[in-house]
Amino acid sequence: MTTDLQTNGSMKKKVVAIQNLNFQYRQKIILRDISFSVFPGEFVSIIGPNGCGKTTLIKTILRSVVPQTGTIHIQGQEVKTLSNKALARHLAVVMQTIDPAAMTVKDYVLLGRLPFFEPYQFFESQKDQAIAQRYMELTGVAHLAEARINEISGGERQLAAIARALTQEPALLVLDEPTAHLDITHQVRVLNLINTLKEQLSLTILMVLHDLNLAAEYSDRLVLLDKNNGRIYKAGTPEEVLTKASIQAVYQTGVEVRPNPISNKPWVFLINPHAQEGKSNAP
Amino acid sequence: MNHRLKRWGLILLVLSVLVVAVGLLALCTGSAGIPVNQIPDILQGGKNTAGYSILMGIRLPRILLGMGIGGALSLAGTLLQGMFRNPLVEPYTLGISGGASLGVCVNILCQFYAVIGIIAYPLSGFIGASLVIFLVYHLNRDNRNVRSNRMLLTGVMISYVASSLVMLLMALSKTDDLQSIVLWIMGSLDEPDTTLIWICCAGSIVGLFISYFFCMDLNALALGDEEAANLGINTPRTKKILFIIASFLTGLSVAVAGIIMFVGLIVPHFVRMITGPDHRILLAASFLSGAAFLTLCDVIARVIIAPLELPVGVITGIIGGVMFIWALSRKQVTL
Numbered sequence A: 001m002t003t004d005l006q007t008n009g010s011m012k013k014k015v016v017a018i019q020n021l022n023f024q025y026r027q028k029i030i031l032r033d034i035s036f037s038v039f040p041g042e043f044v045s046i047i048g049p050n051g052c053g054k055t056t057l058i059k060t061i062l063r064s065v066v067p068q069t070g071t072i073h074i075q076g077q078e079v080k081t082l083s084n085k086a087l088a089r090h091l092a093v094v095m096q097t098i099d100p101a102a103m104t105v106k107d108y109v110l111l112g113r114l115p116f117f118e119p120y121q122f123f124e125s126q127k128d129q130a131i132a133q134r135y136m137e138l139t140g141v142a143h144l145a146e147a148r149i150n151e152i153s154g155g156e157r158q159l160a161a162i163a164r165a166l167t168q169e170p171a172l173l174v175l176d177e178p179t180a181h182l183d184i185t186h187q188v189r190v191l192n193l194i195n196t197l198k199e200q201l202s203l204t205i206l207m208v209l210h211d212l213n214l215a216a217e218y219s220d221r222l223v224l225l226d227k228n229n230g231r232i233y234k235a236g237t238p239e240e241v242l243t244k245a246s247i248q249a250v251y252q253t254g255v256e257v258r259p260n261p262i263s264n265k266p267w268v269f270l271i272n273p274h275a276q277e278g279k280s281n282a283p
Numbered sequence B: 001m002n003h004r005l006k007r008w009g010l011i012l013l014v015l016s017v018l019v020v021a022v023g024l025l026a027l028c029t030g031s032a033g034i035p036v037n038q039i040p041d042i043l044q045g046g047k048n049t050a051g052y053s054i055l056m057g058i059r060l061p062r063i064l065l066g067m068g069i070g071g072a073l074s075l076a077g078t079l080l081q082g083m084f085r086n087p088l089v090e091p092y093t094l095g096i097s098g099g100a101s102l103g104v105c106v107n108i109l110c111q112f113y114a115v116i117g118i119i120a121y122p123l124s125g126f127i128g129a130s131l132v133i134f135l136v137y138h139l140n141r142d143n144r145n146v147r148s149n150r151m152l153l154t155g156v157m158i159s160y161v162a163s164s165l166v167m168l169l170m171a172l173s174k175t176d177d178l179q180s181i182v183l184w185i186m187g188s189l190d191e192p193d194t195t196l197i198w199i200c201c202a203g204s205i206v207g208l209f210i211s212y213f214f215c216m217d218l219n220a221l222a223l224g225d226e227e228a229a230n231l232g233i234n235t236p237r238t239k240k241i242l243f244i245i246a247s248f249l250t251g252l253s254v255a256v257a258g259i260i261m262f263v264g265l266i267v268p269h270f271v272r273m274i275t276g277p278d279h280r281i282l283l284a285a286s287f288l289s290g291a292a293f294l295t296l297c298d299v300i301a302r303v304i305i306a307p308l309e310l311p312v313g314v315i316t317g318i319i320g321g322v323m324f325i326w327a328l329s330r331k332q333v334t335l
Helices: A054-062 A084-090 A105-116 A126-139 A154-167 A184-201 A212-218 A244-251 A273-281 B002-028 B036-044 B050-084 B096-110 B112-116 B120-139 B148-172 B175-186 B194-221 B225-230 B235-257 B263-275 B279-303 B312-329
Strands: A016-025 A028-038 A043-047 A069-074 A091-094 A172-176 A204-208 A221-225 A232-236 A255-259 A266-270
Touching: A016 A054, A028 A054, A028 A232, A043 A054, A043 A184, A043 A212, A054 A069, A054 A091, A054 A172, A054 A204, A084 A091, A084 A105, A091 A154, A091 B225, A105 A126, A105 A154, A105 B194, A126 A154, A126 A184, A154 A184, A172 A184, A184 A204, A184 A212, A212 A266, A221 A244, A232 A244, A244 A255, B002 B036, B002 B050, B002 B263, B002 B279, B036 B050, B050 B148, B050 B194, B050 B235, B050 B263, B050 B279, B096 B112, B096 B120, B096 B148, B096 B175, B096 B235, B112 B120, B120 B148, B120 B235, B148 B175, B194 B225, B194 B235, B194 B279, B225 B235, B263 B279, B263 B312, B279 B312
Parallel strands: A043 A204, A043 A221, A091 A172, A172 A204
Antiparallel strands: A016 A028, A016 A069, A221 A232, A255 A266
16 A cells, blocks of 8 residues: 555655565565655654564664665665765764663764764754753753763653754654553653653654554554555554554454543554453443 | 863772772782892892893783783773673683684794794784684674674684684694693793884873773763764764774784683773773783783792693683672672
């Protein structure tokens, strides 16, 4: 299925354009005929069941996985023609977890300036320092600047990772399940921050998310991957994608979908079959 | 930044002073004790005096070799621990010492030294080390990546195989050959060939110089291969070059001085406690600390049961090992 997310206006320059992407690992087809685009300022989330290829799709953009066929363009340039540093200047990545290295938060965030280092440059410039400081303040980790990464909490690490990614000053921020190991306070804090940064910095966001309700709440658009055939099952606004029928077809589990009473976004309720049986058997 | 640069400058200054102080101590210490204030007089006294021969002909070459090898092993350990993100890796983990030992054993048993001279020892050691480097690297690369954990395991296995083959050859060898093999394996800084000493010193400084082009890559690799790649680092290329530098430094050291354990494992850990994990200071600080540590251990090895000498590897193992256990127990060791 080919799905172009163009309702924001096809005249806008695409930040990401993926066309006819196919990837298989040994005999297993992971991604089949994937095509979609992301436009400036959009917040797009990739959702789908475990093993449907969400992270693989992200990795093809990052070039750590090479697709058999298809093209990926970032800001009009094909990713396979870009140098590693050039790619890192276009997009920055926040992974699920960051390794608890012994470096300080400040040194970690400053690593975001590496793609801008000249050959044989060993030290960050004053400008680099100022940029890192700005994003540490924006993400609320400036007070942890001298703390070591392995001494701060998982939530603080994710905020530091976002600060590091922003220090790359990318056009596209890619996040791979950034809330996977966080409690609900930090989940909301991280996603609120990303949403705020998107508005303040006109960032384009491409995120992999497991939690359908968080995806619906924060994303402008969703891309739902189908594990059964590796294709995009549906793409569009949360209201278009998160329907009872599409979720049941892709996840093969019973759900109810209602509007969130506060935001009016789709809200997915899981149905426990035993609870349902109990309810129907009740006198 | 200025504060950090000042701190780094101070660390390098202190370590440089330490290296010079240990060098002077090593010059003065030995079976013939020479007070430090007599050194200028002896040097001005002419080349034919006994004091001059001891200082310039025996002790200085040994000090230079100790500094070159200590620096090289420590630097190789820092590079490998940074690249593999594993605190247990040291230059000999990858089987390089095993390969070199096997090469030297074959040289002794086949008596190549009788054909091409004393150079056969370092040459056979270097060939053995190079073969292992080649084997470990090529068994563990696919089209895009150098597979770190597999590489480590292969190195450890090759080490075991080489050690077993060395023991087999020792069991089959004559008493004289056996003694030569054991002495070589224990490691010594007593190298008569000054050309080899200069090659070793120059090689280790060149290794340090080239390593500095990858100090920021090493900092990024501390976050893992994927994160480093996301920061624009060409991780397969960087790891390949770092592996070659570390192997070259280790091969050079083993070929000239035999197997000197622990320097490459312990010194980087201790230096990291002082400098932190930033490779911009860590590389030079490890080099200088390794140089001072091995030279100091050699002084102790020379004097502790004088007029006899202990193998320097015994001292590095005892001092380094005990200090490392102490640091671990105080939870001061970090990566």
